Amino acid sequence: MPALKKTALLVASATLLSLSATGPALADDKPGGKDDKPKPPASMSTVGGARLGQPGTQVDLKAGAPVLPKELSARSWMVSDAETGEVLAAHNAHWRLAPASTLKMLFADTVLPKFPKTQQRKVQPADLAGIGAGSSLVGVKENETYSVHDLWLGVFLRSGNDAVHVLSAMNGGVPQTVKDMQEHAEDLQALDTRVVTPDGYDEKGQVSSAYDLTLFARSGLQKKDFREYCATATAQFPGETKKIKKGKDKGKSKRESFGMQNTNRLLTGTDGVEQYKGIAGVKNGSTTNAGNTFTGVAERDGKVLLVTVMNPGSDEPHAVYKESARLLDWGFAAADKVEPVGELVAPKGAKTGQGAPGKGGQAGGAEGVAKATEKDSGSGSGMGTAFGIAAGVLAVIAGGLFLLNRRWPLRRQ
Numbered sequence: 001m002p003a004l005k006k007t008a009l010l011v012a013s014a015t016l017l018s019l020s021a022t023g024p025a026l027a028d029d030k031p032g033g034k035d036d037k038p039k040p041p042a043s044m045s046t047v048g049g050a051r052l053g054q055p056g057t058q059v060d061l062k063a064g065a066p067v068l069p070k071e072l073s074a075r076s077w078m079v080s081d082a083e084t085g086e087v088l089a090a091h092n093a094h095w096r097l098a099p100a101s102t103l104k105m106l107f108a109d110t111v112l113p114k115f116p117k118t119q120q121r122k123v124q125p126a127d128l129a130g131i132g133a134g135s136s137l138v139g140v141k142e143n144e145t146y147s148v149h150d151l152w153l154g155v156f157l158r159s160g161n162d163a164v165h166v167l168s169a170m171n172g173g174v175p176q177t178v179k180d181m182q183e184h185a186e187d188l189q190a191l192d193t194r195v196v197t198p199d200g201y202d203e204k205g206q207v208s209s210a211y212d213l214t215l216f217a218r219s220g221l222q223k224k225d226f227r228e229y230c231a232t233a234t235a236q237f238p239g240e241t242k243k244i245k246k247g248k249d250k251g252k253s254k255r256e257s258f259g260m261q262n263t264n265r266l267l268t269g270t271d272g273v274e275q276y277k278g279i280a281g282v283k284n285g286s287t288t289n290a291g292n293t294f295t296g297v298a299e300r301d302g303k304v305l306l307v308t309v310m311n312p313g314s315d316e317p318h319a320v321y322k323e324s325a326r327l328l329d330w331g332f333a334a335a336d337k338v339e340p341v342g343e344l345v346a347p348k349g350a351k352t353g354q355g356a357p358g359k360g361g362q363a364g365g366a367e368g369v370a371k372a373t374e375k376d377s378g379s380g381s382g383m384g385t386a387f388g389i390a391a392g393v394l395a396v397i398a399g400g401l402f403l404l405n406r407r408w409p410l411r412r413q
Contacts, residue, residue, distance in 0.1 A: 037313060040075070044094035045192055048211060049342030052093045058341040059089035065337035069326040073314035075291075077323070078210040079331040082218055082297060082304040086340035088331050090210070093342070096192050097310050099208035100285030101136065101159045102293045103200035105216040106193070106208075108155065108226055110184040111171050117149035117225065119170075127169040128162055132201040135161035138260065141240050150238055156229040157262045158237075159285065164199040174198060189345045190215045202289040210308040211344075217282045217295045217306055218344060230281030233262050265321050266296055273321045276328065284320070292320035298328050305331045 039055070046053035059068060068089060076092040087093070121127075122145045131137075138153075138160030140146065146166070154163035168177040177198045185193040190212035196203035220226040236257040244252050262268050264284050269275025278298040285293040291311035298305055307327045312319035 038075075040092040040095045044092070044096075045209075045211075047094070047189055047191055048087060048345050052087065052090055052211060052342040055092055055095075057089070057091045058093070060339035060341060061334070062337045062339065066330060066333045069323075069330055071314070071316070071326060072312075072323055073316075073319060074309045074312040074323055076210040076308075076310040077327060078214055078306075078308050079327050080214055080306050080344055081335065082221070082306045085218075085344035085346075087342035087344065088305075088334060088338050088340065089327075090341060093211045094192055094209050095310075096194075096207040096209055097293075098202060098206060098287065098290035099193075099200055099213060099310075100202075100287040100290035100293045101200040102213050102216075102283050102285040102295050102308075103193075103195070103198075103206070103208060104155055104159065104164065104285070105213065105220050105283050105295065106181050106185055106190075106195070107164060107167075107177070107198045107200075108152070108229070109216055109220040109223070110181045111167055111177065111198075112152065112220075112223060112225055115148045115167075115170060117147065117152070119148045120145050121148070121151070121166060121170055123166055124169070127166045129165075130174060131161050131165055132197075132199075135199070135201060136263075137162045138237060139239070139258070140166055144238065144241060144255075146238060152225070152229050153232065153235045153260075154237060156283070157232060157235055157260050159263055159283075161199040161201060168198050185212065185216075187349055188212075188215045188219055188347045200285055200287070200290075202287045210310050213293070213295045213308045213310075214306050215344060217297060217308075219347065220282070221297060227281070230264075230283065231267070233268050235260060264294075264296070265318060266294075266325060271318065273318045274325075276325050294320045294324050296324055296328070300332045303332060303335055305335070307331065 042055060044053045044055070051058045057068065061067070072091070074091070076095045076097060078087060078090040078093045080087045123140055123142050125142050128140065128142065136159045138155075138158040140151075140154065140160065140162040148167070148170075151163045151167050154160035155167070165174065168174045171177045171180065174197070178195050181195045181198060182193075185191075185195065190208070192207065192209035193212045194205055194207050196206035200206075220230070237260050239256045239258050241253050241255040244250055244254050261270070264279075264281065265271055265273035266276040266279045267281065276296070276298055278300045280297050280299065282295045282297050291313075293308075293310045295306065295308040298307075305328055307324050309320050309324045309327065312323055314323070316322060
C-alpha cells in the first residue's frame with residue numbers, strides 16, 4: 001500500500017476511534033443461532049485499515065487464489081500472518097462481542113511477566129471470592145500452596161477461573177487486575193475491548209473483537225512462558241492434602257497430583273476434532289453469552305498464521321474448531337495469492353531497534369522453548385508428536401515476532 005494512502009487511512013482510523021471510544025461497549029444478548037441472529041454495526045473501528053471497519057466478509061483474491069470456505073457461520077472471524085501482520089481475510093473483524101475465556105490471553109499477557117514461575121502462594125478464602133457460578137475450574141483449594149507455574153497451567157489448560165482469581169489476588173486484587181488489563185489493551189491498540197472480569201466470565205459490557213483477540217495472542221506469543229503454556233497439551237496439577245488413614249504412614253499427610261488435558265481440541269485432537277497439523281495454541285472459550293470463541297496459531301512451511309473465530313451459529317459439533325481449521329487451511333493455501341485487507345497494528349510502546357529473542361529479553365530463545373517442550377512431551381499421553389510440532393512452531397514464532405517489532409515503525413514511514 002502506498003505510504004500516502006496508508007497515512008490517510010491511519011489518520012481516518014484515529015479520528016473514528018476518538019469518536020467510537022466513548023460509545024457504549026455492549027455485547028449481544030443472545031448466543032449464535034439461526035433465528036433472530038443480530039447484525040453487525042454498519043460502522044465499526046478502522047484500526048488496522050478501513051476495510052476492517054466494514055461489515056461482512058473482506059477479502060481480495062488474486063488470480064489462482066482459492067475461494068473462502070463455504071462452511072463458515074461465525075459472527076466474526078479473521079485470518080492473519082503472525083509475522084508480517086497482514087490480514088489475509090476478515091469477517092466483521094471489529095464487531096464487539098463477548099469474548100469468553102479467550103480474554104484470558106490478555107490476562108496472561110498482562111500478569112504473567114509480574115511473577116516468577118517458582119513463586120509460591122498459599123490460597124486464602126478471599127482469593128477465591130467472586131468466581132461466577134458455573135465457571136470452569138482447575139480445582140484450586142483453600143489453604144493449599146501452589147506455584148505460579150501450577151496456576152498458569154491451570155489457566156491455560158483448564159481455563160480455570162479459580163487459578164485466574166488467585167493470580168489476580170497476587171496482583172493486588174480483581175479491580176487492580178482489570179485496570180491493568182484495560183491499560184495493556186489500550187497500549188496494544190485493542191480499542192474494541194472493555195474488561196470487566198479478568199477471566200472472561202459473562203458480564204454486561206465486557207466485549208472484545210476478533211481483531212483485538214488476535215492482537216492479544218500475537219503479543220502474548222512473544223513471551224517464552226506464554227508460548228510454553230499455550231502449547232502444553234497435558235500436565236499434572238497439585239491435588240488436595242489428605243491424611244493417610246491406613247498403613248505404616250497412617251496419620252501423615254500426603255498430597256498427590258492429578259492429570260489434566262488442554263481444552264483446546266485442535267491441539268489435543270480429542271472429542272471428534274482432529275489435531276491440526278502445526279498447531280501451537282492459543283486459547284478457546286465458551287459462555288452462554290459469547291457462544292464459542294477461539295484464537296489459534298499454526299505454522300506450515302515457514303508461514304505462521306493466526307486465526308480467530310467468534311460465536312459460530314452452526315449446529316455442526318465443535319464448529320468453532322472446525323471453522324478455525326478451515327480458515328487456517330485456506331490461509332496457508334492463499335497466503336501469497338491475496339491482497340491484504342488490513343494489518344495488525346503495532347503496540348504504542350513498540351520501538352525501532354528492539355532486540356531479537358534469546359538476547360536477554362522477555363521473549364526468550366527458540367532453544368529454551370524447544371527444551372521446555374521436550375520436557376513436557378514426556379508426561380503427555382501420546383502427545384509427543386503434538387509437542388514436537390509445537391517446538392518447531394514456537395521456534396519460528398520466537399525468531400519472527402520480535403524482529404517484526406523492529407520493522408513495524410519502519411513500515412509506516
